[in-house]
Amino acid sequence: MSYASEEAATKFGSEAFFASIGRAFVAMCAVVPILFLIEAIDVGLGAGHLDVAGGIIPRRADGLDGILFSPFLHAGWDHLYGNSVPLILVGTFALAGGTRRFLWSTLVIILVSGIGVWFIGDPDSVVVGASGVVFGYLGLLFARGFVERSWWNLGVAAFIGLLYWYQIYNILPTDQPISWQGHLLGLLGGVAAAIAFRRRRPKPTPSLYGGDAPTLTDF
Template identity: 40%
Template sequence: MKTSSPSTLITKLESRFVLIALFVGSMWAVFFLSVALPFLRLNEHGVVPRSLGGLQGILFAPWLHASVGHIAANTGGLIVLGWLCMWPHIAGFWRATIGAMLGAGLCAWLFGAPDSVHIGASGLVFGYAGYLVARGYYTRNLMSILVALVVVSSYGLSLLFGVLPIYPDVSWQSHLGGVLGGVLAARAGAGAPSRVRVR
């Protein structure tokens, strides 16, 4: 059984810290840019339902936020859940990110209200949570199961109410799509289920 040396562990921690800092920091940088240069109208580049040009928001929406409160509310979840998605491999973080972005963006584009604009990284937060819970189910790895239980106990109610159309001006479509995208990403990452032969 191989054990990681302290230097290897430190290297892993550093690389993950840098990645999450750059990832979330880039969102804050875009937010400050949108405040400093309002004439750029960056927030108009979110997901616009059933508009061909609105498809660009699938890529851009997570980096666009309406206010300091909006981006601050997403930052904690991005850091904590994003960090958990990086273990045991950073590939898990990218898998969850891509799945959540596609799921949140497409769901908002398909089911959002006409002429609305969907922005914000909450779809990613919901996607990371969906990924972590589903990963525990699909891999049946003890650590993954424990992480899934922690996510459910900490974010369960927020996940439940966040995917329901009960809050005005909240993109429940993005939340629902993010969860679905995260679950599908976890399923893809788990690979084909093992087959047990009974003789």
């Protein structure tokens, strides 16, 4: 996709903008049933079987594979329900900014959150869930608003933050069985991804006049 096409897709109110939002929404809605299928398989095998096999177990070698697998696993239906709606919401707007950089951003968020949890998480826990990715997308949208000077992304992040303000405290240490480390590091991973994969404006084409190419006007 050319820079001009990407710009059109991010221009609020344009046809391309609403089309990109619609496609992203459909794609994210297709992801969630896969998570429900995985949870159904886990329940069929015996609740928690896949969680232990594919979750992050901090500072243990057999828990390293959870860095990649844990976002797809959940500790029960309630956990999955709680993550599904915000995942669709923030994922839609993150994906609408471009598929390729969405995929790269998701990978960065998963790695930053997962590796961080493996190093500093509770060694007596098994960490699963997509909430680190959800916080990562929130950080991505918020930071993208600044680095790309996009009031639209900043507004979306602020709106979602207001909707889920009661969850924001989960990035701070708590006695609850919640991986605040994964939430905080996911958020920071999203900020890093927004900076690393920011949309760069093309440089102006130099001209014989020593500056930018002149604008031609018909008489």
